[in-house]
Amino acid sequence: MSIQLERTYEPLTELNVIEVIRELNYFLLEQENELVVNEIGDGNLNLVFHIEHPATKRALIVKQALPYAKVVGESWPLTLDRARIESEALLTEAESVPHLVPKVFKTDRTLAVTVMEDLSDHTILRKALIEGSTYPKLAEDIGTFSASTAFYSSDFHLHPFEKKEQVAKFTNPELCKITEDLVFTDPFFDHDTNDFPEELIDSVEKLWNDEELLRNAAQLKYSFLTRAEVLLHGDLHTGSIFITENSTKVIDPEFAFYGPAGFDLGHFFANLALNHLSQNAHAKEPFNRESLQNYLLETISNTWDTFENTFSDLWHEKAAGPFSKTNGVLKDFLQQTFQDSIGFAGCEIIRRTIGLAHVADLDSIENKEVQLYYKKKALELGSKLIKKRSSFTTITQLTDTIRGA
Ligand code: SR1
Ligand code: MG
Numbered sequence: 001m002s003i004q005l006e007r008t009y010e011p012l013t014e015l016n017v018i019e020v021i022r023e024l025n026y027f028l029l030e031q032e033n034e035l036v037v038n039e040i041g042d043g044n045l046n047l048v049f050h051i052e053h054p055a056t057k058r059a060l061i062v063k064q065a066l067p068y069a070k071v072v073g074e075s076w077p078l079t080l081d082r083a084r085i086e087s088e089a090l091l092t093e094a095e096s097v098p099h100l101v102p103k104v105f106k107t108d109r110t111l112a113v114t115v116m117e118d119l120s121d122h123t124i125l126r127k128a129l130i131e132g133s134t135y136p137k138l139a140e141d142i143g144t145f146s147a148s149t150a151f152y153s154s155d156f157h158l159h160p161f162e163k164k165e166q167v168a169k170f171t172n173p174e175l176c177k178i179t180e181d182l183v184f185t186d187p188f189f190d191h192d193t194n195d196f197p198e199e200l201i202d203s204v205e206k207l208w209n210d211e212e213l214l215r216n217a218a219q220l221k222y223s224f225l226t227r228a229e230v231l232l233h234g235d236l237h238t239g240s241i242f243i244t245e246n247s248t249k250v251i252d253p254e255f256a257f258y259g260p261a262g263f264d265l266g267h268f269f270a271n272l273a274l275n276h277l278s279q280n281a282h283a284k285e286p287f288n289r290e291s292l293q294n295y296l297l298e299t300i301s302n303t304w305d306t307f308e309n310t311f312s313d314l315w316h317e318k319a320a321g322p323f324s325k326t327n328g329v330l331k332d333f334l335q336q337t338f339q340d341s342i343g344f345a346g347c348e349i350i351r352r353t354i355g356l357a358h359v360a361d362l363d364s365i366e367n368k369e370v371q372l373y374y375k376k377k378a379l380e381l382g383s384k385l386i387k388k389r390s391s392f393t394t395i396t397q398l399t400d401t402i403r404g405a
Contacts, residue, residue: 044071059118083112089256122242141248143306153231184221228258266344346385
């Protein structure tokens with residue numbers, strides 16, 4: 001008897017998830033009894049089922065949104081529409097960078113499900129970086145991903161009607177509200193979602209009492225709220241990137257929305273900067289530490305260069321509109337994007353240090369005093385990036401600032 005899963009929403013289980021993929025004929029009917037199903041979700045929000053036929057090694061992923069934030073529990077309800085947003089974003093991104101996102105096989109709006117390519121041969125970038133791995137194509141891939149998805153979704157490429165349709169399609173108020181609160185608001189005030197060790201209170205109060213910092217954080221929050229420039233991933237930290245030596249896949253775009261073009265880059269830079277700081281504790285040998293940290297800074301620098309070059313090439317080839325040939329228009333856009341990315345990076349660094357959702361890079365530093373020391377350094381770095389972002393004109397200024405933190 002087949003279960004009528006498509007009728008109403010219910011959380012899937014390892015026992016019934018196969019019902020969702022049967023129609024794809026991805027596995028032969030006679031293989032069904034041999035399929036191995038595991039719920040492997042370790043994120044904050046969703047169920048993730050890995051379905052594999054061990055003999056042939058064929059596998060699929062079924063991702064299902066829960067009607068609440070798993071990280072907090074059922075007391076924090078959360079829209080299922082984010083599964084639609086995630087599927088639509090993956091499909092839109094695949095139009096310009098198919099090699100950089102997982103392939104989508106099916107979406108089911110009622111069940112809030114996306115069925116996609118299995119990436120078990122990839123590693124989550126955050127984990128790999130903490131362990132000291134390096135990936136030569138990372139910068140080029142993330143720079144290309146950000147530039148291509150930005151350009152093709154922007155007013156520089158789309159007809160104004162189509163652009164506004166896209167903005168409407170990717171209106172994502174509940175997930176944006178999480179970012180508005182957790183990234184741009186709560187860490188700057190004494191809010192109960194914040195989470196930091198008592199010993200950090202002096203550094204944290206310094207932030208809360210810094211009027212210049214608060215004013216600049218407010219500017220960045222306002223940009224996030226109001227500037228619907230390009231389709232963003234919306235949560236581009238190193239846990240949203242799957243990687244191997246020769247493949248990079250950007251996953252989890254459930255926070256996708258139209259926002260300021262520097263936002264994703266800023267989050268990526270911030271997470272590399274946090275890893276850079278944490279390597280002072282994780283990397284045991286000085287030589288190893290130095291080469292890892294150089295790699296992280298080069299990755300930041302090459303990501304920006306790739307973004308700038310790819311976006312500029314697309315602009316020169318394809319930008320439409322009366323100002324597309326006007327001197328300085330592209331330059332102004334790139335400069336604004338660059339300086340925004342630095343400010344957004346500062347917000348991400350601060351919230352990952354004292355906000356609700358931390359990063360393992362810092363939290364896994366075993367010696368608590370050392371951990372505290374680098375958390376203080378992270379807060380100082382984040383604050384500097386937010387306040388001084390308008391004085392940055394070259395990527396080297398950013399990498400020097402991170403190196404000196
Ligand atoms: C309640 S969600 C907490 C964080 O996890 C997601 O990955 C986003 O970064 C969000 O801010
Ligand atoms: Mg995520």
